[in-house]
Amino acid sequence: MKFLKALGWVFVPYIMIGFQWNKIGTTGKAIGSAWAALCLFGLINNLTTEKQQPVTFTQTASVPASQTSTPEPTKQADPVKTETKPAEPAPKTSETNEGTMSKAEFDKIQNGMSYEEVVAIVGGPGEMLSETGTKGDQFYTVMYAWEGEGGFGANANAMFQGGKMISKSQFGLK
Incomplete structure (x- = not known):
């Protein structure tokens, strides 16, 4: 008992x-x-609590061109025939989404872009989450967030250092 x-x-x-x-x-x-x-x-x-989707994080380090190598082409197996579906309509353009980020827009932004280039793709400014250093310095770092198009809590973040994007992450974008 x-x-x-x-x-x-x-x-x-x-x-x-x-x-x-x-x-x-x-x-x-x-x-x-x-x-x-x-x-x-x-x-x-x-x-x-809703089941959450995995978070995607992308970061690229700057490597001098002299240290990079070109990958050798690989042989591919014979292509497998698959049934194709009709094309889906194009995702919303930045003119209609008023600063929220879609998965397609997230995929368009790349490391090395300026904040202004990212804003032009997304269609609106992000909310500043953090700021480190002094403006104009080489290591001045700022992180911005955008609300995302997708499920509850969908969002995207981008970190800029020295005026260029150095990393991005997203959760739940569609």
Whole structure:
């Protein structure tokens, strides 16, 4: 019976605290109440949270041209015939999305672009999230965020250093 009580306290403390309230001391009531609240909050949060899509992060380091090499062509297997679907309509243009970023726009922006070039592609300015250093310095770094087109919480971030984009990330863009 003690084993079942212990299991009850671990898995359903908000029920056990009601049955045992008069039998436990002040410390037990405080710890039991905190544990019950934590478990109940976790249960509610788990039931109400949408399944999240994986986050995409892209970062490219600057490498001098003298250190890069051209990959050798590889032989490809015979192509497999697949059924093609009709072309989908083009994604929204930056003129109609008012500064929210789509997956297609995210794919267009590349490391090395200026903030102004990114804004031109997206169709509106991003919200500055962080700023490090002094404007005009080589290592002046700024991070901007855009709301995304897609599910709840869709967004994109871009980090600029020395006036050029050095990394980008997105979540849930469509």
